Amino acid sequence: MVRERKYSAKRDAILALLRSTKTHPGAQWLYDRLKPQIPDLSLGTVYRNLNLFREAGTACSLGTVNGEERFDGITAPHPHLVCSCCGAVLDLPPEKAEALVQNGKKILAKESFSIDFRKTVFYGLCRDCDSQSVS
Numbered sequence: 001m002v003r004e005r006k007y008s009a010k011r012d013a014i015l016a017l018l019r020s021t022k023t024h025p026g027a028q029w030l031y032d033r034l035k036p037q038i039p040d041l042s043l044g045t046v047y048r049n050l051n052l053f054r055e056a057g058t059a060c061s062l063g064t065v066n067g068e069e070r071f072d073g074i075t076a077p078h079p080h081l082v083c084s085c086c087g088a089v090l091d092l093p094p095e096k097a098e099a100l101v102q103n104g105k106k107i108l109a110k111e112s113f114s115i116d117f118r119k120t121v122f123y124g125l126c127r128d129c130d131s132q133s134v135s
């Protein structure tokens with residue numbers, strides 16, 4: 001019983017942190033920030049919980065970026081921008097994302113293809129990396 005409660009406290013902390021950030025973190029990022037608050041937390045526990053969230057639909061996996069699986073606490077379908085230089089994963093502003101989703105649906109409706117924007121990823125350079133490459 002006590003064990004159960006301990007596990008779910010960790011699970012809640014991992015989920016709360018995942019939902020509070022826009023960085024689309026991987027397990028290591030979450031672990032580094034939670035470890036000081038939860039000294040007996042292991043990286044394996046973070047991985048295990050992230051997999052549970054993904055299976056339960058509480059969070060979604062964005063796939064691997066720079067060798068690390070990244071997660072999103074926002075489960076409503078929205079496209080992502082991934083920087084191929086630094087690995088930053090960004091959300092478009094909601095109204096732009098919505099316009100893109102609606103546009104994409106309209107275009108592909110003609111092909112009788114229904115798209116799921118959960119895994120839509122645009123690769124490019126983020127603002128920081130782009131300005132560095134210009135100068």
Ligand SMILES: [Zn+2]
Pocket residue numbers: 083084085086087088125126127128129130
């Ligand atoms: Zn970048």
Ligand SMILES: [Zn+2]
Pocket residue numbers: 024072074078080090091
């Ligand atoms: Zn996102």
